Structures are given as C-alpha cells and as structure tokens.
Amino acid sequence: MEKVTVNASIKYEILIDNGLLDHSGELIKAVKQSGKCAVITDDNVDKFYGERVMKSLQCAHIDAVKFVFPHGEASKNHSTLLNIYDFLTEHSFTRSDYIVALGGGVVGDTAGYAAATYMRGIDFIQIPTTVVAQSDSSVGGKTAVDIKAGKNLVGAFHQPRLVIADTETLSTLTPEFFSDGMAEVIKHGMIKSAELFEILSNSDIKSNLVDIIKRNVAIKGQVVENDEREKGERMLLNFGHTLGHALEKYYNFTGLTHGYAVAIGMSTFTHIAEHRGICKSGVADKLDTLLKKCGLPTTDPASIDELYKISLGDKKHLSSGMNIVICTDIGESKVIKMSVEEYKDFLEG
Ligand SMILES: NC(=O)c1ccc[n+]([C@@H]2O[C@H](COP(=O)([O-])OP(=O)(O)OC[C@H]3O[C@@H](n4cnc5c(N)ncnc54)[C@H](O)[C@@H]3O)[C@@H](O)[C@H]2O)c1
Ligand SMILES: [Zn+2]
Known part of the structure; x- marks a missing residue:
C-alpha cells in the first residue's frame, strides 16, 4: 500500500x-x-x-x-x-x-x-x-x-x-470517464513532474495505476500544503482551464466534458507558448501524443474569437486582468498576468 x-x-x-x-x-x-x-x-x-x-x-x-x-x-x-x-x-x-x-x-x-x-x-x-x-x-x-x-x-x-x-x-469506469480523468493526471505531469509525464508516455497506464495515482496526489497535496486557500501556487492547477472553461461554456456544458475541454486548453496554450518562444520546442507535440494515447482531443473547431468573448463574460477580468498558466517545459509551469488585450493577442498566436 x-x-x-x-x-x-x-x-x-x-x-x-x-x-x-x-x-x-x-x-x-x-x-x-x-x-x-x-x-x-x-x-x-x-x-x-x-x-x-x-x-x-x-x-x-x-x-x-x-x-x-x-x-x-x-x-x-x-x-x-x-x-x-x-x-x-x-x-x-x-x-x-x-x-x-x-x-x-x-x-x-x-x-x-x-x-x-x-x-x-x-x-x-x-x-x-x-x-x-x-x-x-x-x-x-x-x-x-x-x-x-x-x-x-x-x-x-x-x-x-x-x-x-x-x-x-x-x-x-466507462472508457469516456477514464479518459476524462486522465486530462488532470496529464496536467499534473505538465505543471510539476517530468517524471510522471514520462511514466504516462512510456508505460501501460492501466497496469501502473497505483504509482500514477500516488504521484498525482503527492503533487496535488504539495500544492495544497503550500497554498491551501488558493492565493498563489494553487493557480498552477488551472493549467488548461482558462480556455477549457470557455469551451465548456461555448457548448453549454453539454457537448464537451471537463477533461476533454482541459485537454484542448492545455494543447492550445502549449502550442502558442512554443510558437512565442516561452516554451521549449517539441513540448506541444509530446503533449499531443500523450493526450491522444489517453483518448483525449487536442483541438476543437470553436473559433478562438468566440472563446475570447466568452472569457470576457467574466467581468472581473476587465479591471484585474487574467492569470494565465503556461508550461515552459514538461514539468515546469508559471503564471503570467495579462490584461484582457494581452490575452487576446496571446490567443492569436
Ligand atoms: N473539489 C475539487 O477540488 C474538484 C476537482 C475536480 C473536479 N471536481 C468536481 O468533480 C466532479 C466531476 O467528478 P467525476 O468526473 O468523478 O464525476 P462523477 O462523480 O459524476 O463520476 C462520473 C460517473 O462515473 C460513475 N462512477 C463513479 N465511480 C465509478 C466506478 N468506479 N465505476 C463505474 N462508474 C463509476 C458515476 O456514477 C458517474 O456517472 C465535478 O462536479 C467537478 O466540479 C472537484
Ligand atoms: Zn479541472
């Protein structure tokens, strides 16, 4: 045990x-x-x-x-x-x-x-x-x-x-619910642990679940210990969620489950970050390969412009800006504070 x-x-x-x-x-x-x-x-x-x-x-x-x-x-x-x-x-x-x-x-x-x-x-x-x-x-x-x-x-x-x-x-679990949950597991690897990401990429996930879950709760537990009430580090857990939430809203919380939306959010932000030179080259492809291995999507036909408008529906962003989580490498993440205009520019690639 x-x-x-x-x-x-x-x-x-x-x-x-x-x-x-x-x-x-x-x-x-x-x-x-x-x-x-x-x-x-x-x-x-x-x-x-x-x-x-x-x-x-x-x-x-x-x-x-x-x-x-x-x-x-x-x-x-x-x-x-x-x-x-x-x-x-x-x-x-x-x-x-x-x-x-x-x-x-x-x-x-x-x-x-x-x-x-x-x-x-x-x-x-x-x-x-x-x-x-x-x-x-x-x-x-x-x-x-x-x-x-x-x-x-x-x-x-x-x-x-x-x-x-x-x-x-x-x-x-149904295969869909299993895949859905894997999005957060992959997220933990992306934001905090290259080792977890490697295990997920290179092993048979279903026969390594005890180790995989242990690593996940250790990461989540550590973030929570440092920031129980969500003021700083816990924000990293929102990787993939800014765009993910907008996608869930776009489909009225019925077309796309949370994990699938987060998967698309992680992939999209990582491709943009890589394109802008703030993420190491090759990371987005590795992420996409793992997402696909787990039965998760990496893109969606919804227009970026629509998604941006949905993000703005949350009025508090207008004055205080947005905290955008990006990965600079596998296992390395940071929060970037952006004004809504900077976020629009970021989304445009
Ligand atoms: N508190 C937090 O920090 C936190 C973090 C992430 C998500 N959430 C919340 O978690 C919820 C989503 O959780 P979820 O994906 O586990 O959904 P869920 O609890 O609805 O479970 C998914 C489905 O699987 C079924 N199920 C559960 N265990 C099963 C099993 N072992 N075998 C077969 N079927 C099983 C359930 O009956 C349900 O139909 C959302 O409401 C979300 O807001 C909370
Ligand atoms: Zn989530």
Whole structure:
C-alpha cells in the first residue's frame, strides 16, 4: 500500500492500492475510533461497491447507514444536500459522527459540503472511485454544490480526515470517464513532474495505476500544503482551464466534458507558448501524443474569437486582468498576468 501525507490545516493520509475497499472498515477505524458513519454514494457506484464497503464497515464494528442519490452533475445541488441533512438528522447524527463519501467528484464535493456544514462541520472520509476523484478532487478540501448561476458557486474548504483510493475501482469506469480523468493526471505531469509525464508516455497506464495515482496526489497535496486557500501556487492547477472553461461554456456544458475541454486548453496554450518562444520546442507535440494515447482531443473547431468573448463574460477580468498558466517545459509551469488585450493577442498566436 502506498501512503501520501498531506499537511494542510489538518494532517491526513491518502492510502492507495488495489483492493483497499475490502479493508475500508479497519482503515477508517484507525482514524475514527468512535462515532457512527453515513456512507453517501450515487446509484452507479452503489451498484458496484456499496455492499462491499458496508460489509467492511460492519466487520470493523462501525455503525453505518447508507444514503444513495442519482448519479450525475445534476445531483450536485441544494436539493440533494437537504436530503442528506434530513437523512443525518433522522439517524440522530451528532458532531462526533462522520460521513464517508464513496464515489466520484460529484459525490465527494456534495457529501464533503454536507460534512462541512452539518452542525457547523463534522468529519468526513473520502473513498474516491473515479480518476478525477482519485487524482484530484478528493485531495485539497474544496467542497461545493452547483447553483443556477454556475458550477461550484457555493462551497467550503473542509479537509477530509482520510482518503482511501482503491485503484481497482477504476476498472469499472466507462472508457469516456477514464479518459476524462486522465486530462488532470496529464496536467499534473505538465505543471510539476517530468517524471510522471514520462511514466504516462512510456508505460501501460492501466497496469501502473497505483504509482500514477500516488504521484498525482503527492503533487496535488504539495500544492495544497503550500497554498491551501488558493492565493498563489494553487493557480498552477488551472493549467488548461482558462480556455477549457470557455469551451465548456461555448457548448453549454453539454457537448464537451471537463477533461476533454482541459485537454484542448492545455494543447492550445502549449502550442502558442512554443510558437512565442516561452516554451521549449517539441513540448506541444509530446503533449499531443500523450493526450491522444489517453483518448483525449487536442483541438476543437470553436473559433478562438468566440472563446475570447466568452472569457470576457467574466467581468472581473476587465479591471484585474487574467492569470494565465503556461508550461515552459514538461514539468515546469508559471503564471503570467495579462490584461484582457494581452490575452487576446496571446490567443492569436
Ligand atoms: N473539489 C475539487 O477540488 C474538484 C476537482 C475536480 C473536479 N471536481 C468536481 O468533480 C466532479 C466531476 O467528478 P467525476 O468526473 O468523478 O464525476 P462523477 O462523480 O459524476 O463520476 C462520473 C460517473 O462515473 C460513475 N462512477 C463513479 N465511480 C465509478 C466506478 N468506479 N465505476 C463505474 N462508474 C463509476 C458515476 O456514477 C458517474 O456517472 C465535478 O462536479 C467537478 O466540479 C472537484
Ligand atoms: Zn479541472
């Protein structure tokens, strides 16, 4: 079993291995000796793994109840949240009890925000089951739900007490969700680790998942330790996201998933940076080769002009400018502050 420790406002461990699900009870017992727990999951994940986790908790003599909500981003809202609060009160949950979030980023963000707010905050444990959740969202303590005005607009920073990443669970993901999550994994290599990028490029990814996820959470954990509340270094995690978000908006959040949009954002910015001489020559091609290996796109027919206009929809940029993340080489990244005019010029290549 691999272990990564995060020293954020609270210290916690991320455990990574194949088959950890069947040991989740004993692993949780090591950090939570008392209290009962609510396993919160979605219907897809429940079908595959709900029973196994409940059984493991039972074997460790943990008093556990389970709450299942319909899968998908549409559930990441206040209505699900209210149902979770009702469920917790029906089962007389107090501040010494805790939540176990079993699932992808939707479950982690929603259950995490429920934990952050129920009785002004109770403990929670993450059992991430998607590439996105294992490599990214389960670490860092950002929890949130969506509102009509936009995604993740209501949330809280609330660090988990433990993260249990069973890489075997990734085998039941659809190929599309597997690829989608790989975009953030490649992003971590691009911004911080040439070694991770090499492993992804030169090995069979599916047979190296324990090592790959470990490296990812170590990178994310380190960035979070340095900048828990997102003032400086954490901005590097936005690599590929400025254009990616504009693309997601352009397709009304339906045509293109987040990872696919980020992949196009990373590739486009790297080609431009290379063309302008701020990124080492050859990096963009290596990035494209890896993105394609993972089933991800590198370009999109949407016009750059349209995407620029969408970026401007975010009015705060007009006065304060934009923080653009670029990679100067594989594993090397920096933030460049640009005015909106400079950004337009940059996008034009
Ligand atoms: N908090 C953060 O720092 C952070 C970071 C990145 C993304 N996010 C959030 O994460 C969410 C996206 O996460 P996601 O991609 O994991 O989506 P998701 O949770 O919707 O999971 C994707 C799909 O896969 C299914 N699924 C999950 N695990 C499975 C498994 N092991 N086998 C088979 N099916 C499985 C789910 O039911 C769902 O249909 C977004 O809401 C995003 O805002 C948060
Ligand atoms: Zn992202």
